[in-house]
Amino acid sequence: MTQMPQTLLFLFVFVLAAFVGFEVITKVPPLLHTPLMSATNAISGISLVGSLVLAGANRGTLATILGFIAVTAATINVVGGFLITDRMLKMFHRGRPGGAADGKKPDAKGQAKPGAGGAA
Amino acid sequence: MIREYITWATYLAASVLFILGLRSLTKPDKAQRGMQQAALGMLLAIIGTLLVREIVDYRWILGGLALGTLIGYPLGMFVPMTAMPQRIAVSHMFGALAATLVGVAEYHIQGGRPPAAMMGALGFEVLFGALTITGSFMAFGKLQGFVTGTPVTYRGQNAINLVLFAATFGIFVFLIFQPYHPYLFLAMVALSLLLGVLMVLPIGGADMPVVVSLLNSYAGLASAATGFAIGNSVLIICGALDGASGFLLSVLMSKAMNRSFANVLFGAFGTPPAAGSGKDVSGLTVRTINAEDAAVQIAYARLVIVVPGYGMAVAQCQHVVRELAALVEKRGGEVKYAIHPVAGRMPGHMNVLLAEANVPYDRLYDLDEINDEFERADVALVIGANDVVNPAARNDPSSPIFGMPILNVDKAHQVIVLKRSMAAGYSGVENELFYEPNTSMLFGDAKESIQNLVTQIKTL
Numbered sequence: 001m002t003q004m005p006q007t008l009l010f011l012f013v014f015v016l017a018a019f020v021g022f023e024v025i026t027k028v029p030p031l032l033h034t035p036l037m038s039a040t041n042a043i044s045g046i047s048l049v050g051s052l053v054l055a056g057a058n059r060g061t062l063a064t065i066l067g068f069i070a071v072t073a074a075t076i077n078v079v080g081g082f083l084i085t086d087r088m089l090k091m092f093h094r095g096r097p098g099g100a101a102d103g104k105k106p107d108a109k110g111q112a113k114p115g116a117g118g119a120a
Numbered sequence: 121m122i123r124e125y126i127t128w129a130t131y132l133a134a135s136v137l138f139i140l141g142l143r144s145l146t147k148p149d150k151a152q153r154g155m156q157q158a159a160l161g162m163l164l165a166i167i168g169t170l171l172v173r174e175i176v177d178y179r180w181i182l183g184g185l186a187l188g189t190l191i192g193y194p195l196g197m198f199v200p201m202t203a204m205p206q207r208i209a210v211s212h213m214f215g216a217l218a219a220t221l222v223g224v225a226e227y228h229i230q231g232g233r234p235p236a237a238m239m240g241a242l243g244f245e246v247l248f249g250a251l252t253i254t255g256s257f258m259a260f261g262k263l264q265g266f267v268t269g270t271p272v273t274y275r276g277q278n279a280i281n282l283v284l285f286a287a288t289f290g291i292f293v294f295l296i297f298q299p300y301h302p303y304l305f306l307a308m309v310a311l312s313l314l315l316g317v318l319m320v321l322p323i324g325g326a327d328m329p330v331v332v333s334l335l336n337s338y339a340g341l342a343s344a345a346t347g348f349a350i351g352n353s354v355l356i357i358c359g360a361l362d363g364a365s366g367f368l369l370s371v372l373m374s375k376a377m378n379r380s381f382a383n384v385l386f387g388a389f390g391t392p393p394a395a396g397s398g399k400d401v402s403g404l405t406v407r408t409i410n411a412e413d414a415a416v417q418i419a420y421a422r423l424v425i426v427v428p429g430y431g432m433a434v435a436q437c438q439h440v441v442r443e444l445a446a447l448v449e450k451r452g453g454e455v456k457y458a459i460h461p462v463a464g465r466m467p468g469h470m471n472v473l474l475a476e477a478n479v480p481y482d483r484l485y486d487l488d489e490i491n492d493e494f495e496r497a498d499v500a501l502v503i504g505a506n507d508v509v510n511p512a513a514r515n516d517p518s519s520p521i522f523g524m525p526i527l528n529v530d531k532a533h534q535v536i537v538l539k540r541s542m543a544a545g546y547s548g549v550e551n552e553l554f555y556e557p558n559t560s561m562l563f564g565d566a567k568e569s570i571q572n573l574v575t576q577i578k579t580l
Contacts, residue, residue: 075188083196
């Protein structure tokens with residue numbers, strides 16, 4: 001038997017990774033669905049590995065410029081995504097059994113722009 | 121050669137750390153640690169990539185990394201939790217932008233003549249990527265408020281979208297066989313950008329959880345396609361994880377709104393339901409309550425269940441809600457929070473807001489966990505939620521939201537609804553809950569109302 005063509009091999013990788021993704025993510029509780037979204041966003045910043053090569057491989061001005069913008073966009077997601085996920089996850093804590101929620105000072109920075117539209 | 125092996129090793133390590141990081145999200149206590157390890161994986165992959173032999177010039181790379189960090193840092197550290205839905209939407213845009221640009225550049229590098237398999241991957245990449253760029257931007261605009269949050273609809277909307285999509289897809293298939301048509305390639309990108317706008321235009325604010333999840337999925341698929349195009353399996357793995365996550369979330373969200381999944385896939389979920397259908401309530405009256413009486417009910421309750429909705433996010437009253445809960449608990453009562461999956465504007469929106477206000481996560485309950493407890497609750501406190509507590513979904517087959525799983529708030533002994541006015545909910549359906557004999561309405565700004573309740577309970 002001949003070796004498997006590369007594209008087919010990649011298809012195997014894709015399908016198996018998607019299965020792993022489904023199995024893992026089904027078990028994420030609704031409680032953490034927002035951090036899950038920001039985490040997958042941060043992880044999708046891995047497209048950096050493609051854009052870095054594009055920006056540095058000297059394959060013509062257009063490729064370099066597009067690569068530069070792509071590196072910037074992906075870095076925004078990596079840096080911003082991991083930081084905000086960390087910030088969110090830090091906030092989730094278990095209550096002390098019985099008594100009131102512990103008296104740690106709530107983050108005062110939560111006051112900013114209200115969302116769009118009126119109250120639903 | 122050895123350098124290449126090092127690069128691949130970092131990619132393998134990154135893939136493993138990412139999967140472990142996502143797995144850590146199944147346990148709230150371990151999640152932070154797990155995601156920090158995932159960040160380490162990302163760092164490894166970046167270092168590994170910088171070793172790649174093709175890279176000869178580091179100036180633009182460093183520039184991009186620096187600029188990205190400069191923009192990403194404030195987006196990570198200073199964006200308030202209330203702005204989280206638009207923050208997530210905008211990051212889908214950046215992810216898709218990176219994927220699309222890599223695709224366009226790759227087509228250019230190949231001199232417009234990529235082999236068929238590669239063209240297939242590139243096509244998917246720019247198609248999904250471009251659609252996600254504008255789609256996410258529109259979602260961002262709607263959530264931020266500079267694009268109207270009400271659905272924009274016109275005659276033949278679905279037909280027009282379908283024709284445009286068919287045309288775009290037709291160009292894509294044609295390019296696989298005849299790749300050297302740079303203008304057609306650009307036309308495909310332009311059409312996809314247009315499709316992204318048109319797809320999100322008819323979608324109202326309350327449907328945003330589905331859209332944001334769906335765009336998450338598309339962004340993932342675009343980066344997986346990038347992996348196929350440039351032959352990089354770490355991209356394929358991450359794209360698949362991202363795509364699977366977004367897909368699953370959008371299925372969960374559409375289930376929670378009782379919309380069929382086909383509806384979600386084809387983006388036809390903007391059609392507003394016929395307004396005014398459902399029960400006629402003209403003969404019924406609502407009972408209003410003042411802060412003093414409401415405070416008495418809450419103060420002497422053994423079990424209070426708080427039901428937050430988008431109104432809590434708008435009024436930004438999560439901190440006073442916690443203050444109120446602390447008072448009840450100090451008096452010996454118990455407070456639980458009932459979270460509907462589509463309450464708010466993105467999956468998990470209410471959980472993040474309450475966690476920010478320092479509410480312990482073991483007090484937050486899902487629909488299935490809490491629904492049997494309403495019978496036991498002395499007071500159900502509904503804060504800016506509407507459709508997710510409408511009993512019509514359970515018992516009125518003529519209602520447009522019939523069949524949607526709801527929180528059985530009406531089963532509580534007393535229901536106090538905090539609301540700005542008597543306006544109908546997003547779906548335009550009258551809410552029977554407000555006319556039930558055990559329901560009282562506390563009108564006004566939610567934050568002020570709760571502040572009043574806190575002051576009143578303190579005097580009791």
